[in-house]
Amino acid sequence: MGTFTSAAKFVGLSQPAVTSQMQALERQLGYPLFERHGRRIAPTARAKALAEEVAPHIDSLDAITDTDENLPSERARVIHIGGPAEYLSVRVIPLLAQMADQNVEFRVTFGLAEKLLVDLSVGALDVVVSSIRPRLRGVASVALIDEEFLLVASPRWRDLIGDGETVTAESLRHVPLVAYSEDLAIIRRYWRSVLGQPADGLNLAATIPNLRAITDAVIHGLGMSVLPRYLIEEHLRSGALVVVLDPEMAPLNTLYVATQQGILHKNRSVRLVHDALLADAQRAAGTS
Numbered sequence: 001m002g003t004f005t006s007a008a009k010f011v012g013l014s015q016p017a018v019t020s021q022m023q024a025l026e027r028q029l030g031y032p033l034f035e036r037h038g039r040r041i042a043p044t045a046r047a048k049a050l051a052e053e054v055a056p057h058i059d060s061l062d063a064i065t066d067t068d069e070n071l072p073s074e075r076a077r078v079i080h081i082g083g084p085a086e087y088l089s090v091r092v093i094p095l096l097a098q099m100a101d102q103n104v105e106f107r108v109t110f111g112l113a114e115k116l117l118v119d120l121s122v123g124a125l126d127v128v129v130s131s132i133r134p135r136l137r138g139v140a141s142v143a144l145i146d147e148e149f150l151l152v153a154s155p156r157w158r159d160l161i162g163d164g165e166t167v168t169a170e171s172l173r174h175v176p177l178v179a180y181s182e183d184l185a186i187i188r189r190y191w192r193s194v195l196g197q198p199a200d201g202l203n204l205a206a207t208i209p210n211l212r213a214i215t216d217a218v219i220h221g222l223g224m225s226v227l228p229r230y231l232i233e234e235h236l237r238s239g240a241l242v243v244v245l246d247p248e249m250a251p252l253n254t255l256y257v258a259t260q261q262g263i264l265h266k267n268r269s270v271r272l273v274h275d276a277l278l279a280d281a282q283r284a285a286g287t288s
Contacts, residue, residue, distance in 0.1 A: 144255045
């Protein structure tokens with residue numbers, strides 16, 4: 001037994017919408033599909049028989065719509081890619097030019113992992129880069145890359161703080177801090193794992209909900225921040241940013257590349273994007 005609420009979450013619709021559609025289908029068929037047991041429901045025998053009857057036709061329709069070979073040669077396959085704006089902008093979008101001759105049209109969506117994964121599960125997206133491990137039914141994923149987080153600032157602040165060997169949690173309290181959000185989620189994790197202390201009493205200078213904008217702010221001297229290495233690699237090489245602390249083990253966060261279960265075997269275009277993301281991540285890991 002289950003509930004319409006759980007079914008609605010699975011397909012990414014509201015509970016009233018699912019209930020309304022089921023009631024309309026029951027009216028059209030002329031018989032009930034579910035037995036009600038309080039708030040929980042169970043399919044009737046006729047509902048199970050109906051599901052078995054229509055399932056092969058739905059599978060056939062999926063096979064027709066999801067296989068590239070069924071598209072006319074002049075028609076581009078549209079691939080919908082979702083993920084965090086910063087990673088897609090820095091690592092994924094530059095890859096699209098390499099696939100431009102594959103008769104694929106790309107549509108990119110920026111957003112938070114939870115919503116993007118729901119969209120993926122119902123077919124609104126084809127490939128998602130997720131900052132959380134996907135756990136939705138019907139969604140397959142593999143680890144893409146480990147984000148390494150660094151505490152960085154412009155050179156002028158390091159000159160005031162000192163080098164990594166003399167930096168302490170107390171000395172950092174006087175340095176302006178640029179954060180992604182007021183809860184200081186990434187920064188609190190860094191403080192706990194690297195400094196062994198809570199991130200309390202810090203000098204918050206600005207909250208900017210965009211990592212690329214934070215990078216620009218830090219380069220221009222607004223203060224220090226914790227940022228992923230992939231985003232600031234070039235600025236570290238140029239000297240525009242410097243690492244304030246260099247711990248033996250920096251905090252890591254695993255990114256995943258997610259697709260609908262089974263789609264990689266059926267859809268050459270999705271497989272092309274999926275494999276390109278993995279290959280790029282392997283190259284990036286090898287040069288870091």
